[in-house]
Amino acid sequence: xxxxxxxxxxxxxxxxxxxxxxxxxRVPQGSIFGFLGRxxxxxxxxxxxxxxxxxxxxxxxxxxxxxxVDAQSGVDIRSRVAFVSDEKDLYDYMxxxxxxxxxxxxxxxxxxxxxxxxxxxxxxxxxxxxxGLSRGTRTKVALLLALCRGAELLxxxxxxxxxxxxxxxxxxxxxxxxxGREASTVFFSxxxxxxxxxxxxxxxxxxxxxxxxxxxxxxxxxxxxxxxxVFEGDAPxxxxxxxxxxxxxxxxxxxxxxxxxxxxxxxxxxxxxxxxxxxxxxxxxxxxxxxxxxxxxxxxxxxxxxxxxxxxxxxxxxxxxxxxxxxxxxxxDIFLESVKTED
Amino acid sequence: xxxxxxxxxxxxxxxxxxxxxxxxxxxxxxGFIATQRLLPVLNANTGSPTVEATGLGEAIREAIELxxxxxxxxxxxxxxxxxxxxGVFFAILLGxxxxxxESTKGSALFTLALPVTRKRLFGARAGTGLAQWFAIAMxxxxxxxxxxxxxxERFSIVDAxxxxxxxxxxxxxxxxxxxxxxxxxxxxxxxxxxxIGIACAIALASFAAPQLAIFSVMNGxxxxxxxxxxxxxxxxxxxxxxxxxxxxxxxxxxxxx
Numbered sequence: 001x002x003x004x005x006x007x008x009x010x011x012x013x014x015x016x017x018x019x020x021x022x023x024x025x026r027v028p029q030g031s032i033f034g035f036l037g038r039x040x041x042x043x044x045x046x047x048x049x050x051x052x053x054x055x056x057x058x059x060x061x062x063x064x065x066x067x068x069v070d071a072q073s074g075v076d077i078r079s080r081v082a083f084v085s086d087e088k089d090l091y092d093y094m095x096x097x098x099x100x101x102x103x104x105x106x107x108x109x110x111x112x113x114x115x116x117x118x119x120x121x122x123x124x125x126x127x128x129x130x131x132g133l134s135r136g137t138r139t140k141v142a143l144l145l146a147l148c149r150g151a152e153l154l155x156x157x158x159x160x161x162x163x164x165x166x167x168x169x170x171x172x173x174x175x176x177x178x179x180g181r182e183a184s185t186v187f188f189s190x191x192x193x194x195x196x197x198x199x200x201x202x203x204x205x206x207x208x209x210x211x212x213x214x215x216x217x218x219x220x221x222x223x224x225x226x227x228x229x230v231f232e233g234d235a236p237x238x239x240x241x242x243x244x245x246x247x248x249x250x251x252x253x254x255x256x257x258x259x260x261x262x263x264x265x266x267x268x269x270x271x272x273x274x275x276x277x278x279x280x281x282x283x284x285x286x287x288x289x290x291x292x293x294x295x296x297x298x299x300x301x302x303x304x305x306x307x308x309x310x311x312x313x314x315x316x317x318x319x320x321x322x323x324x325x326x327x328x329x330x331x332x333d334i335f336l337e338s339v340k341t342e343d
Numbered sequence: 344x345x346x347x348x349x350x351x352x353x354x355x356x357x358x359x360x361x362x363x364x365x366x367x368x369x370x371x372x373x374g375f376i377a378t379q380r381l382l383p384v385l386n387a388n389t390g391s392p393t394v395e396a397t398g399l400g401e402a403i404r405e406a407i408e409l410x411x412x413x414x415x416x417x418x419x420x421x422x423x424x425x426x427x428x429x430g431v432f433f434a435i436l437l438g439x440x441x442x443x444x445e446s447t448k449g450s451a452l453f454t455l456a457l458p459v460t461r462k463r464l465f466g467a468r469a470g471t472g473l474a475q476w477f478a479i480a481m482x483x484x485x486x487x488x489x490x491x492x493x494x495x496e497r498f499s500i501v502d503a504x505x506x507x508x509x510x511x512x513x514x515x516x517x518x519x520x521x522x523x524x525x526x527x528x529x530x531x532x533x534x535x536x537x538x539i540g541i542a543c544a545i546a547l548a549s550f551a552a553p554q555l556a557i558f559s560v561m562n563g564x565x566x567x568x569x570x571x572x573x574x575x576x577x578x579x580x581x582x583x584x585x586x587x588x589x590x591x592x593x594x595x596x597x598x599x600x
C-alpha cells in the first residue's frame with residue numbers, strides 16, 4: 001500500500017514559535033487516518049504545509065509524491081485533494097448554489113450525482129445565502145463542496161467541531177459511506193477521540209510538533225494494556241520497574257498500571273491495513289496471574305504488548321492482589337499517555 | 344470564476360465610485376452656467392492691483408481665465424479637481440482587500456485550497472479592480488460629452504478619452520499601491536489610510552518638486568494646455584503601477600497563511 005502523505009523531519013517555525021519540530025508522518029492510501037494532538041500541537045500547521053498554504057522551514061513534505069512547496073505541484077496536489085477547514089468559513093456574499101457553481105468550475109471530475117444526493121441528504125437550499133446559515137449548515141455545505149470534487153484525498157480539520165451530537169454523527173456516517181463508495185483516503189484531525197475511534201483505521205498522535213504515536217489503530221491498541229489489580233486493603237505504594245510501564249495509579253483498593261511500548265521514542269507500527277492485523281489471543285493473564293486472576297484481556301493483543309504486560313504482572317504478583325484484570329485500552333488512554341504534560 | 348468572485352467582492356465599491364464620480368462629472372456641466380453668471384463679480388473683486396500682484400491673485404486670475412470657456416471649466420473643475428482628487432481615493436479603495444484580508448474573515452483557507460496558484464488568484468483580483476477603475480475613468484469624462492449639448496456646449500470625445508486615459512494610468516499607481524499594502528496588512532483600514540497618507544504627501548511634495556507631480560499626469564494638464572499627452576509621465580506611472588503589482592504578487596506568493 002503506497003502512502004499518499006509523507007513527511008520527514010518537517011519543521012515549521014513562525015517567528016519564535018516552533019509549530020512543527022521534525023514531524024514524521026505516513027498516511028497510507030485508502031485509510032481513514034485520524035490525526036490527533038492537543039491544541040497547538042501542530043495539526044493545522046501540518047495540514048497547511050501539506051496544502052502549500054505555509055512553507056516548511058526545513059524537512060520534506062510530499063502529497064501524492066509531489067512537494068506542495070512548488071507552485072505548480074501545489075496546484076496538482078490541490079486538484080486531487082478536498083479540504084475542509086476548522087472554521088468552515090465560506091464566502092458570505094454567495095448563495096449555496098453560487099458557491100457550488102464556483103467550486104465546481106475548478107474540478108473537472110465534479111460529481112453532479114453526489115451534489116444532488118448531498119443537497120437532499122443535508123437538506124440544503126441552493127438559494128440561501130451563506131451568511132444566513134448556521135454553523136452546522138455551513139459545515140454541511142463545506143462537506144458537500146469537499147465530497148463532490150472527485151478528490152482522491154479528503155483533508156478535514158476538525159470536521160465536526162461545533163456540531164451537535166446528532167449532526168456530528170450524521171457527518172461521520174456520510175464520511176464513512178463516502179469513503180467506502182469512492183475508495184478515497186481521509187486524513188482528518190479531531191479532538192473528539194470517540195469519533196476517531198469510531199471511524200479511523202489509522203491514527204497519528206502529535207505533540208509539540210512531533211509524532212509520538214503512529215500506526216494502525218488496532219495494532220496500537222494491542223501494544224498497550226491496562227492491568228488492574230484489586231487488593232484486600234488499600235493498594236500498596238508500588239514502584240513498577242518492568243520495562244514498558246507507562247503509568248501507575250492508586251485509588252483505594254485498586255491499582256491500575258498502563259503498559260505499552262518502552263518510552264524514549266515514538267511508537268511506530270508498520271503501516272498495514274486493519275485487515276492484516278492478526279488476532280493473537282487470548283490474553284496472557286490467564287497464564288501468569290494468581291490462581292484466581294480474572295483475565296479479560298483483548299483477544300488481539302500482540303506479542304509485544306503481551307510481553308510488557310506479562311512482565312508487569314509477574315512483578316506485581318508478589319504483592320498478592322485478590323484479582324488481576326488485563327483489559328483493552330481506549331484511544332483516550334493512548335492519547336493521554338502520549339501527550340501527558342511534563343508535570 | 345475567479346473573476347466572478349472578485350467582481351462579487353468589489354461590486355459595491357465599484358458601483359458607488361462609478362455613480363459618485365459620474366454624477367460629479369455630470370453635475371459640473373450644469374455648474375458651468377452658474378459660474379458664467381459669477382465671473383463678472385469675480386473679475387470686479389480680483390481686478391485690483393494689490394490682489395493681482397500676489398501669487399494667490401495670479402492663481403485666482405488664471406482660474407477665472409480658464410473657466411471662461413466650457414473646455415477650460417470642465418478641465419479645471421471636473422478633471423483637475425473632482426476626478427483627480429476623488430479618483431485617487433476611489434482607486435485606493437478599489438485596490439484594498441484581497442487574499443490577506445480574506446484571512447481575517449476566515450475564507451482564505453477555502454480560497455487557498457483551490458487548485459490555482461496565488462499569482463492567478465491575485466491576478467484575477469487585480470485585473471478585475473483595474474478593469475473597474477478603467478470603466479470609472481472613462482465613463483466619468485464621457486458623461487460630460489453626453490450632457491454638454493443639454494446646455495448648448497460641446498466637449499470633444501477625443502478630449503474625454505485622453506483625459507480618461509490620464510486619470511486611469513495615474514490612478515492605477517494608487518490602485519497598485521493599495522493592492523501592495525493589502526498584501527502586508529490583513530485589514531482594509533491600514534492599507535486605505537496609509538495609501539491616502541502617501542497620496543497626500545505626494546500632493547504636498549509636488550508643490551516643492553513639480554517633477555513628482557503625478558497629479559499633473561493624472562489630470563492631463565499638458566494635454567489640456569498643449570494638446571500633447573504626458574507620455575513620459577504616463578510611461579513612468581504605468582511602470583510604477585506594474586512594479587507595485589509585481590511586488591504585491593511576489594509578497595503574496597511568499598506569505599504563510
